[in-house]
Amino acid sequence: MVIIFLLINFLAAQFHKRIDLTNEKRFTISSPVKKLLTKLDDVVQVDIFLKGEFPSGFKKLATSAEELLQEFKEYSRSNIQYRFISADEQIEGSNRTYADTLVSLGVQPINLKVQLKAGEQTQFIFPAALVHYKDKMEAVSLYPGTKVVITPAELNSAEALMEYKFANAIDRLTQTIRAVVA
Helix, strand or coil: CHHHHHHHHHHHHHCCCCCCCCCCCCCCCCHHHHHHHHCCCCCEEEEECCCCCCCHHHHHHHHHHHHHHHHHHHHCCCCEEEEECCCCCECCCCCCEHHHHHHHCCCCCEEEEEEECCEEEEEEECCEEEEEECCEEEEEECCCCCCCCCCHHHHHHHHHHHHHHHHHHHHHHHCCCCCCCC
16 A cells, blocks of 8 residues: 555656646646747746735735746746745845836836734735846736735636736747737
């Protein structure tokens, strides 16, 4: 029994498959996105600014982003790299914070009031990501609202659009020929 259990554990670690039982196939990566990810010829770095002490809605959004990017990484043969960063951290080799850069890129922060034991604290959060490919970069908004309280409907909408938003940013950054509209 122990040997069988260890064998099943080893095989599950090597070859895992996610089964999506939802009617709308919400947790299945679409075939165009899979095709896009398999064609990546260089590393795409994704910096997600959802690190810190947040309410459960934003923590769930961060978990969803991590699960999606992990699946992207598997399809891209590890050409997707991601990390979670606090917007208050300083950019390496600079005295600017990531928050300054995000604001200059047009990402709108959410003014979040957090209840602590000592009282109430105000904190700006940036539910966004920066996607880097070669020498190009694009900002991706992970939560479209500006309200402090996340409703379950808004959270579901943000999670459902996440695959599209990341894939769209990767597609735009990897395009070598720009379409001409006449």
